[in-house]
Amino acid sequence: MRLRVRGEVTHGTFTLAAQVDVRLRGVTALVGASGAGKSTFLRLIGGFEPRAAADVEVAGEQWQGATSAKATLPAHARAVGMVFQEPRLFPHLDARGNLRFAARAGRKRQGARLTLEEVVRFLDLAPLLALRPHQLSGGQRQRVALGRALLTPAKLWLFDEPLSALDAKSRQEIAPYLHRLCRRHAVPIVYVSHSLPEVLSIADQVLVAADGHVAEVPSIADFSTSFTNPLLGEEAGAVVACRFRNYDSRYHLSELAFGAATLFVPGDLGDAEPVVRLHIPARDVSLATAPVRHVSILNQVAGEIEALREQGDSVLARVRCGEQKLLARVTHRSVDQLGLRVGTQVQALIKSVAVRAADV
């Protein structure tokens, strides 16, 4: 399914310029720092920026025309299921009422929808059905809101930072549902986030919003290790694709093929797709100039430093390991003592616990 967005949205002094023509499949992450225009982009697709001078085309259907108001479909006629940062549940209805409201609406729209039973089962909503929004916890509310969005006929699901307003505990509670949804369902998803690790483990492709521009990045792996990546902060890390080899039940470790090397990851990943995507935070990768023996770290990958960049008190090193790339965060002192420079042959030591699977 193709999504084309071309044009501008202006709010006071802020202007978002979008130039996107992307084939949506699976999960499309839209990342960017706050204020970069991510939500505005999503609202434009959802129909909440009717005055914007922009063309929006979804699956060959024109939803919005830059020059003609006639070509602009009102929000309720657009086949999207939208999850906002806040749950936005209807306060005068209980959870069941909120879900039914959605299940009965939107009959004139075309698109896939789940049944009420499916949604209740999928999100474990049964115990919450009789409760009013104010009786639910933040995470539960957002779960109901997610369910509500899945009940409306949609060609496209738009998730606007659905976890950002939640505390860590609620986030952990709802994240698995979101991830399962992202991996298993046929409706393409555009998932907005300001956190790379949150989306890179589930994204099939990435759009980046920066300084009011939204555009597609060709490769997630390249994007995650690129020094021009606007999100290269504390959470900097590489996204790599590995092939599942086998599961060692004695040590509860999965063995993954990472180019020519082998990575050990806790847990059995054999149920997932054959290709497992991992997010390896730069802060959990150390560098050595020779293979290290007698060390508890399981994962040691040979590579060559491709680029170095100072970042505050530390240095980010991009290490090429065959076809794949890793990021490592090291100190200035280590750079000097080990003589690290572009072209240095190194061993990247990855703490196995830091390897994050897509399916947790």
Add this chain to the structure above:
Amino acid sequence: MNLDADIAQAAWVTGLLALATTALLMILSPPLAWWIARTRSAWRAWVEAVTALPLVLPPTVLGFYLLLALAPAGPVLGIPLAFTFGGLVIGSVVYSLPFVVGPLASAFRTADTGLLEAAASLGIAPGARFLRLVLPMHGKALLAAAVLGFAHTVGEFGIVLMIGGNIPGETRVLSIALFDRVEMLDYAGAHVIAAGLVVFALAVLTFTYRWLRPR
């Protein structure tokens, strides 16, 4: 006719008038208030001003023009509504409109746009959003507006005098009956009506401010 029966009849006409007026107002006002609260149209200020006219004009001015409009040979379909109960209802609706539309519009102005967007994203059209979301979420405000509209209609005088006249059982309402009593120097009868209206107004307003304050 004995005096108590006259008062009872005037009370009956007043109650009926207030009920009919409130019923009509509660059909007309919510959409109008919603439009005023949410539109970006350049017409908003003008429409709001017209709605609010009865707040500032002497009721006799409105009554005068309504009388001309509703007269037997008047411009409104030529239906002779002046000096009838029907004419009184129309006058009351006009006169009480701002007391219903005003509070409703302020309640609607603070309606959560986020919820309306969520409803839109679920495929609910604007009309259905209003009927199934806005109205149920503003139950208290609606009840308060209805109570105020009712009470205000009970208390009107000038417009009734102009277009209703003083026909017992048809257009003689309590405020007119009170005026009659005072003119006839029947202060005892006047007290019954006046004190009754004071008690009624006080009860209604207390109820409204106690139970129907938004949030």
